[in-house]
Amino acid sequence: MSRKKTLKSKGASAPAASAIPASNEPRPARPGSARPGPQVPPNGLLQPGRPSLGGGGDFYDVAFKVMLVGDSGVGKTCLLVRFKDGAFLAGTFISTVGIDFRNKVLDVDGMKVKLQIWDTAGQERFRSVTHAYYRDAHALLLLYDVTNKASFDNIQAWLTEIQEYAQHDVVLMLLGNKVDSTQERVVKREDGEKLAKEYGLPFMETSAKTGLNVDLAFTAIAKELKQRSTKAPSEPRFQLHDYVKREGRVPSCCRP
Ligand SMILES: Nc1nc2c(ncn2[C@@H]2O[C@H](COP(=O)(O)OP(=O)(O)OP(=O)(O)O)[C@@H](O)[C@H]2O)c(=O)[nH]1
Ligand SMILES: [Mg+2]
Numbered sequence: 001m002s003r004k005k006t007l008k009s010k011g012a013s014a015p016a017a018s019a020i021p022a023s024n025e026p027r028p029a030r031p032g033s034a035r036p037g038p039q040v041p042p043n044g045l046l047q048p049g050r051p052s053l054g055g056g057g058d059f060y061d062v063a064f065k066v067m068l069v070g071d072s073g074v075g076k077t078c079l080l081v082r083f084k085d086g087a088f089l090a091g092t093f094i095s096t097v098g099i100d101f102r103n104k105v106l107d108v109d110g111m112k113v114k115l116q117i118w119d120t121a122g123q124e125r126f127r128s129v130t131h132a133y134y135r136d137a138h139a140l141l142l143l144y145d146v147t148n149k150a151s152f153d154n155i156q157a158w159l160t161e162i163q164e165y166a167q168h169d170v171v172l173m174l175l176g177n178k179v180d181s182t183q184e185r186v187v188k189r190e191d192g193e194k195l196a197k198e199y200g201l202p203f204m205e206t207s208a209k210t211g212l213n214v215d216l217a218f219t220a221i222a223k224e225l226k227q228r229s230t231k232a233p234s235e236p237r238f239q240l241h242d243y244v245k246r247e248g249r250v251p252s253c254c255r256p
Contacts, residue, residue, distance in 0.1 A: 060105045060114035064225045065136055066218070069158060070143035071151040072122030075177040078208035079143065080119050083218050088209050096121040098129050106222045111230070113222045127161075134165035139172070139221045146176045146192070146205065147184035155195060171224050171240070173202045175217060179251040180207040189250070202244040205251055213248055220244050 068076040077096055078089050084102045101118045118137070120130045134140075142158055144151040155174070162172065176192040179185070189205055196203030202220070206213045220243055227238035 060112040062111065062226060062229055063114040063116060064138040064222070065116045065118065066139045066141065066221055067118045067120060067133060067137040068141050068143065069120050069130065069162070070122055071145070071148070071154050071158075073148070074122060074143040074145040074151050075208045076122065076143055077119050079141075079175075079177060079206065079214060079217075080117055082208045082211055082214045083117075086211070088211075090209075095123060096126075098126055099133060104218070106219060108219070108222050108226045111226055113226050115218060115222055117218075131161075131165050134162065134170075135167060137166060137170055138225055140166060140170055141173055141175055141217060141221070142201075143175045143177050143206075144187065144192075145178050146187045147178050147181045149186045152176075152187045152191070152195075159199060171221055171228075173204070173217060173221065173240075173244070174199075175213075176203070176205040177208060179205045179212060180209045182251075202241050204244055204248045207251070212251060216244070216247055216249075220247070 068080060070076055072095055073093060077094075077100075080102055081087055081089050084104050096119055099118055099120050101116055103114060103116050105112050105114045107113075118133055120126070120133070140162060142155065142162070144155055146152075162170070166172075174192065174196045176187060176189070192203055192205065204213045204217055206217060208214060220240055223238050223243065224240045227235075231237065
């Protein structure tokens, strides 16, 4: 099985950020059911240094689009709900149909960074819908489920898809979700780390149920994107890999 190694960490380069472009307004799957946020100029900045007002009443300085991808059932929707509302969607699993999004504004080093987070359907039958959204994404969170080996084995196929459809400089992070399910775990932390290393991706294990590393994953993405769009040449670069390694909490099962 030959793995394409060209999907190296996007944290290593500093492409010009192109936050949510006006001409590429996100398109909701069901017209009228989702209302994207306000338009943002291609340089990603709205009145730098001064608060701006988004359509939803949220103040922000810069906005980016983040997409959640991975097999059906890995916990994409739950991860987003945990991040946005601080809650866990327990009970019946309701698979996402098409695509949906939620906004959240974060304070990143004194700047308001709005993340427009797109939650995609993992089911194969919606794949063509998802493809259309990749090119507008500034960052991708690629999830597998540590209790589902197939979802881990499919990461390679997801990476191939990302390579085909996403921007070459997209910020990408690998997340192994559901680490609270210690009894059911079938993918070891080391396996996730190894795969991430192979592709040069930042990696963390998360739990939408307990909230472990959920805020951190989104904050890390926001910091990287913000830095790309606003960094002065003299400023030291934000090191996404180091940040995630340093700040990420290791689940209790897997502490040395
Ligand atoms: N134990 C545990 N269960 C989780 C976690 N995250 C999600 N789940 C459960 O896993 C199931 C699937 O979660 P979803 O978030 O709907 O999965 P999804 O990736 O959005 O699936 P699709 O929309 O079909 O692509 C649900 O029953 C959730 O309750 C987690 O961190 N821990
Ligand atoms: Mg879902």
